[in-house]
Amino acid sequence: MLGFQSTICLGHDWGAEVCYETARRRPDIFYAMDGVTVPYLHATGPFADSAQLAAVMPKLAYQVFFENHTTEAVAELNKEYRGRLRATLRTVNSTPPDSFLTSTSTYLSAYDNVTKILPIPFFAPSEETYFIERFSIQKFDHTLIFYTRGNRYGAWQSAQTQGNYTIPQPVLSVLPLNDPVADWVFAAKYLKSERSCHN
Numbered sequence: 492m493l494g495f496q497s498t499i500c501l502g503h504d505w506g507a508e509v510c511y512e513t514a515r516r517r518p519d520i521f522y523a524m525d526g527v528t529v530p531y532l533h534a535t536g537p538f539a540d541s542a543q544l545a546a547v548m549p550k551l552a553y554q555v556f557f558e559n560h561t562t563e564a565v566a567e568l569n570k571e572y573r574g575r576l577r578a579t580l581r582t583v584n585s586t587p588p589d590s591f592l593t594s595t596s597t598y599l600s601a602y603d604n605v606t607k608i609l610p611i612p613f614f615a616p617s618e619e620t621y622f623i624e625r626f627s628i629q630k631f632d633h634t635l636i637f638y639t640r641g642n643r644y645g646a647w648q649s650a651q652t653q654g655n656y657t658i659p660q661p662v663l664s665v666l667p668l669n670d671p672v673a674d675w676v677f678a679a680k681y682l683k684s685e686r687s688c689h690n
Contacts, residue, residue: 496520503527505637507664512646514658525663528670530679533657533687534650540640545595547681548673555595557638567598568631572623575599575631577608583669585612592672661690 500521502510507526511533514524541554557564568575578599581587591601602608611619636642650656664684666675679685 497522500524501527504529508532508637511658511662512650514660514662515650515655516653518658518660521660523661523663524658525665527665528667528675530664530666530675530682530684531658531662531688532682533684534647535656535683535687538644538647540643541638544678548678550592550671550673552595553592553598554638556598557635558640558643559595561635561639564598564635565631568634572626574602574608576619576623576626577611578602580611580613581671582612583671585609586671657687657689659689662688664688 497520500510500513501524502508504527507529508531510521510524510526511531514521541551541558545551545555578587578591588601588605592598594600610616611622614622664679666679668676
């Protein structure tokens with residue numbers, strides 16, 4: 492760690508989950524952490540799969556598709572990168588169709604009647620081109636691993652084995668109020684995330 496004995500972890504979206512788990516597992520190294528967009532999906536209690544979460548947060552239904560039909564999801568995402576990335580990377584002021592992310596059998600069906608998907612709103616044209624070029628090399632083949640049951644269950648099971656479900660060090664969780672994907676403030680309350688973050 493370049494000579495440092497301790498540090499903080501800052502993560503966005505699934506990166507936030509990586510930081511929550513890192514902080515939980517190694518409080519001796521990470522003295523604080525910041526999770527942006529997603530609350531702590533702690534391992535306290537029984538395992539909750541994507542279908543259980545989608546039942547109370549319908550915009551998470553796409554995760555059921557990713558979990559149960561990973562090969563098909565990867566194939567759908569690998570068809571045409573520009574359109575797939577433009578469809579996914581939207582903002583509150585440039586929202587996707589209302590039914591986006593609500594299907595358990597496809598990812599992009601909400602865009603079936605959309606003739607043109609607007610550019611990614613927070614990228615300059617050159618940045619978007621670069622991003623799409625990188626994805627055309629990387630592809631989506633290994634991008635959906637966070638959504639697979641084996642990966643999510645494995646993380647839950649590891650915490651059960653370790654017997655530590657809480658993050659003792661300070662946690663700053665920054666949750667958006669108008670995210671087009673989910674009501675993350677509701678999610679944090681529903682999951683009782685604060686019970687597992689003591690500071």
